[in-house]
Amino acid sequence: MKIHKYDTVIVGAGGAGMRAAIEATKRSRTAVLTKLYPTRSHTGAAQGGMAAALANVEEDNWEWHTFDTVKGGDYLVDQDAAEILAKEAIDSVLDLEKMGLPFNRTPDGLIDQRRFGGHSRNHGEAPVRRSCYAADRTGHMILQTLYQNCVKQGVEFFNEFYVLDQIITEVDGVKKSAGVVAYELATGEIHIFRAKSVIYASGGCGKFFKVTSNAHTLTGDGQAAVFRRGIPLEDMEFFQFHPTGIWRMGILLTEGARGEGGILRNKDGERFMEKYAPVMKDLASRDVVSRSIYTEIREGRGCGPEGDHVYLDLTHLPPEQLDAKLPDITEFARTYLGIEPYTDPIPIQPTAHYAMGGIPTNVMGEVLADNTTVVPGLYAAGEVACVSVHGANRLGTNSLLDINVFGKRAGIAAAEYASQADFVELPGDPEAFVVEQIERLRSSTGTERVATIRRELQETMDANVMVFRTEQTIKTAVEKIAELKQRYKNVAIQDKGKRFNTDLLEAIELGNLLDLAEVMAVSALARKESRGGHYREDYPNRDDVNFMRHTMAYREVGADGTESIRLDYKPVVQTRYQPMERKY
Amino acid sequence: MATPVLEKTEPAGSASAASPYITVTFRIRRFNPEVSAEATWQDFQIEIDPKERVLDGLHKIKWDLDGSLTFRRSCAHGICGSDAMRINGKNRLACKTLIKDINPEKPITIEPIKGLTVLKDLVVDMEPFFQAYRDVMPFLITKDTNEPTRERLQSPEDRERFDDTTKCILCAACTTSCPVFWNDGQYFGPAAIVNAHRFIFDSRDDAAEQRLEILNDKDGVWRCRTTFNCTDACPRGIEVTKAIAEVKRALITRRL
Numbered sequence: 001m002k003i004h005k006y007d008t009v010i011v012g013a014g015g016a017g018m019r020a021a022i023e024a025t026k027r028s029r030t031a032v033l034t035k036l037y038p039t040r041s042h043t044g045a046a047q048g049g050m051a052a053a054l055a056n057v058e059e060d061n062w063e064w065h066t067f068d069t070v071k072g073g074d075y076l077v078d079q080d081a082a083e084i085l086a087k088e089a090i091d092s093v094l095d096l097e098k099m100g101l102p103f104n105r106t107p108d109g110l111i112d113q114r115r116f117g118g119h120s121r122n123h124g125e126a127p128v129r130r131s132c133y134a135a136d137r138t139g140h141m142i143l144q145t146l147y148q149n150c151v152k153q154g155v156e157f158f159n160e161f162y163v164l165d166q167i168i169t170e171v172d173g174v175k176k177s178a179g180v181v182a183y184e185l186a187t188g189e190i191h192i193f194r195a196k197s198v199i200y201a202s203g204g205c206g207k208f209f210k211v212t213s214n215a216h217t218l219t220g221d222g223q224a225a226v227f228r229r230g231i232p233l234e235d236m237e238f239f240q241f242h243p244t245g246i247w248r249m250g251i252l253l254t255e256g257a258r259g260e261g262g263i264l265r266n267k268d269g270e271r272f273m274e275k276y277a278p279v280m281k282d283l284a285s286r287d288v289v290s291r292s293i294y295t296e297i298r299e300g301r302g303c304g305p306e307g308d309h310v311y312l313d314l315t316h317l318p319p320e321q322l323d324a325k326l327p328d329i330t331e332f333a334r335t336y337l338g339i340e341p342y343t344d345p346i347p348i349q350p351t352a353h354y355a356m357g358g359i360p361t362n363v364m365g366e367v368l369a370d371n372t373t374v375v376p377g378l379y380a381a382g383e384v385a386c387v388s389v390h391g392a393n394r395l396g397t398n399s400l401l402d403i404n405v406f407g408k409r410a411g412i413a414a415a416e417y418a419s420q421a422d423f424v425e426l427p428g429d430p431e432a433f434v435v436e437q438i439e440r441l442r443s444s445t446g447t448e449r450v451a452t453i454r455r456e457l458q459e460t461m462d463a464n465v466m467v468f469r470t471e472q473t474i475k476t477a478v479e480k481i482a483e484l485k486q487r488y489k490n491v492a493i494q495d496k497g498k499r500f501n502t503d504l505l506e507a508i509e510l511g512n513l514l515d516l517a518e519v520m521a522v523s524a525l526a527r528k529e530s531r532g533g534h535y536r537e538d539y540p541n542r543d544d545v546n547f548m549r550h551t552m553a554y555r556e557v558g559a560d561g562t563e564s565i566r567l568d569y570k571p572v573v574q575t576r577y578q579p580m581e582r583k584y
Numbered sequence: 585m586a587t588p589v590l591e592k593t594e595p596a597g598s599a600s601a602a603s604p605y606i607t608v609t610f611r612i613r614r615f616n617p618e619v620s621a622e623a624t625w626q627d628f629q630i631e632i633d634p635k636e637r638v639l640d641g642l643h644k645i646k647w648d649l650d651g652s653l654t655f656r657r658s659c660a661h662g663i664c665g666s667d668a669m670r671i672n673g674k675n676r677l678a679c680k681t682l683i684k685d686i687n688p689e690k691p692i693t694i695e696p697i698k699g700l701t702v703l704k705d706l707v708v709d710m711e712p713f714f715q716a717y718r719d720v721m722p723f724l725i726t727k728d729t730n731e732p733t734r735e736r737l738q739s740p741e742d743r744e745r746f747d748d749t750t751k752c753i754l755c756a757a758c759t760t761s762c763p764v765f766w767n768d769g770q771y772f773g774p775a776a777i778v779n780a781h782r783f784i785f786d787s788r789d790d791a792a793e794q795r796l797e798i799l800n801d802k803d804g805v806w807r808c809r810t811t812f813n814c815t816d817a818c819p820r821g822i823e824v825t826k827a828i829a830e831v832k833r834a835l836i837t838r839r840l
Contacts, residue, residue: 036658037666039753039754040656040665040666042658044663044664045663094735098724098736099723099724100723100788102743102746102786103743110735110737111735137751140663140753144752148724149723151718151723152721216657216659331821335662336637336661336682449647451647495651495652497616498618499617499704500703501654502646502654503646
């Protein structure tokens with residue numbers, strides 16, 4: 001076992017982690033621990049753009065952007081945070097341009113901007129061009145640009161290091177972060193990283209769904225690590241289902257495809273979104289479009305022999321436009337479906353895409369131990385965190401923005417805290433939990449297999465807590481997850497070695513997914529209303545009287561060692577905007 | 585060694601329906617120094633829909649037959665660059681190669697990419713590759729003493745000039761398909777040159793001279809023998825050989 005000491009440790013090297021690293025490295029001795037090589041992170045899969053009211057092509061301002069974000073989130077957004085997001089968006093985009101990001105340009109040489117779902121002029125009057133973009137590979141460009149600047153600054157990376165535990169020490173009755181425990185994939189060695197500040201930027205947890213746009217590696221490791229140590233998780237019932245994933249595969253096809261004029265059609269060729277959103281049609285918010293697609297499928301108007309998908313039709317758009325604006329997603333259709341988008345419609349279905357919930361933080365990125373108490377030295381940013389700027393439904397192009405604004409804020413805050421704080425003492429054997437976990441899996445003679453349990457988890461999540469939910473379906477999921485958690489104790493792996501043991505890591509990742517799936521289902525069961533991405537058929541309306549509040553889920557361990565989830569609630573911060581009915 | 589066989593996992597009752605599944609043999613180069621100093625070939629038979637990816641086949645093996653099979657992967661749709669490997673003798677991304685496109689009638693051979701040290705099965709040491717990338721100063725360098733308050737201006741034409749090389753995902757398919765790189769790991773390799781090109785031809789950048797000097801080195805761009813392997817291998821369709829030629833031309837003329 002090796003012990004390292006750094007001022008600031010960042011967990012994860014996607015957009016939020018590297019944006020934080022660029023700030024933290026300037027101000028403190030910083031290490032970035034990442035389970036993937038930095039450029040492998042799923043930020044690179046984001047396509048459509050990054051919102052900022054630059055007003056380069058038409059009138060726009062941050063206040064309109066704030067309103068759209070609050071409304072898009074079905075008023076569960078903390079409005080002070082949304083205001084910061086929209087205000088700092090402008091400098092965030094300019095920062096990236098100065099770092100070298102190759103944005104598309106206007107004829108005048110300014111950063112070009114395009115329309116995106118839910119972004120409007122003057123509080124919903126008409127769509128506005130707010131998304132700054134680089135073809136349909138904006139996330140790729142952001143990830144590359146941030147990595148380039150990390151190289152420029154000499155950021156210290158520990159590649160293929162898996163953070164498996166958060167170390168918390170109680171000092172004078174206050175829980176403080178003391179560092180993390182990491183597992184080195186290449187050698188199987190365990191490392192303790194003592195740090196004055198720890199920033200989680202480890203991304204989402206979409207792999208508990210079967211049809212998802214998420215990478216295989218998005219297994220909620222950061223959320224699970226802090227949750228296990230008594231930190232709550234906020235609003236985990238809110239998960240975004242992106243309307244256009246490639247049928248059965250879930251690979252993302254950007255909303256920009258509909259922004260460029262693409263149309264959704266059912267088996268009769270009907271443009272069905274006209275029925276559900278007469279004004280915005282195919283560009284209504286993501287939760288609305290995904291529900292509409294599944295309504296068509298349920299009512300027998302889905303396409304294909306099994307009627308289980310609909311079409312994204314781009315055939316009326318000029319091939320030159322597709323080549324220039326949507327080169328990557330048209331190539332996905334050719335590669336994975338053998339379909340030529342110039343002439344044939346693309347089969348799509350909603351795909352599990354983004355966790356609105358996560359580790360609760362304030363606007364400085366400081367992690368909260370309850371509704372108000374900060375955990376000194378602990379920070380989170382990006383999809384792993386819940387600030388909350390996305391509320392019940394995130395707007396497209398606000399996630400690439402979130403990672404830049406709050407990645408930067410967390411990086412600065414963590415490094416500044418580290419510059420005036422002392423190292424927190426480690427507990428007696430900080431590695432004990434991880435050592436025990438690894439040894440149990442390595443030596444297990446159980447009969448359960450990781451892949452079987454994961455498949456069953458993904459199937460129950462898709463069937464029961466996806467776009468439509470009822471008390472009945474959620475309870476089915478809760479029971480199934482409990483059964484799977486029980487069976488997981490009997491899981492065995494085949495690779496017993498120390499070197500690059502991805503068999504072992506997949507087993508640990510599955511444990512994280514099971515924990516988080518349970519939090520999600522339990523949180524969803526208690527929210528007896530419909531809001532944004534959480535749609536309860538048995539409670540189809542938003543209920544501001546009883547549920548205008550954030551869910552805070554805590555892990556409780558009873559005296560006899562039994563684990564349970566306790567739910568509490570946190571008020572929503574409202575500043576300028578009173579809740580209104582959400583229409584597009 | 586007996587070939588492990590994966591049973592069909594079709595739902596009961598669908599036996600009479602036309603099955604999309606076919607039987608395919610994956611012949612995989614295995615190496616684990618914890619077990620043996622020698623690399624060996626191992627065959628696996630799996631049932632797979634030909635429309636699935638080679639990566640799906642590798643997952644079937646890892647998840648249902650042999651958990652010790654080791655490879656890198658993440659996004660599974662050709663964006664993250666984790667799973668470059670040598671499939672039937674050609675560098676490709678496993679997640680971007682469909683079974684039906686590589687003649688499933690014969691065994692599909694899968695090996696690690698060449699020219700980098702194999703650490704376990706299909707996992708290679710990527711550090712020399714990333715070192716070459718870092719050596720070309722892959723970041724914007726400007727002479728501005730005062731940062732502009734707004735964005736730097738760039739015309740759509742100037743932006744288009746280096747568009748092709750911005751697509752690089754650092755998967756190493758090009759560099760590890762290059763015979764010069766196989767013979768001499770000191771060569772920067774196509775990917776590093778592609779990433780130098782991305783900045784040399786960016787109108788906002790002021791350090792082209794420095795990068796050209798780096799690539800003028802004995803291990804630099806002149807080692808390229810224009811075999812086009814890199815262009816064939818690039819899963820992003822980047823015209824790698826053309827980019828290298830443009831860097832060579834810039835070195836000769838020193839006019840960008």
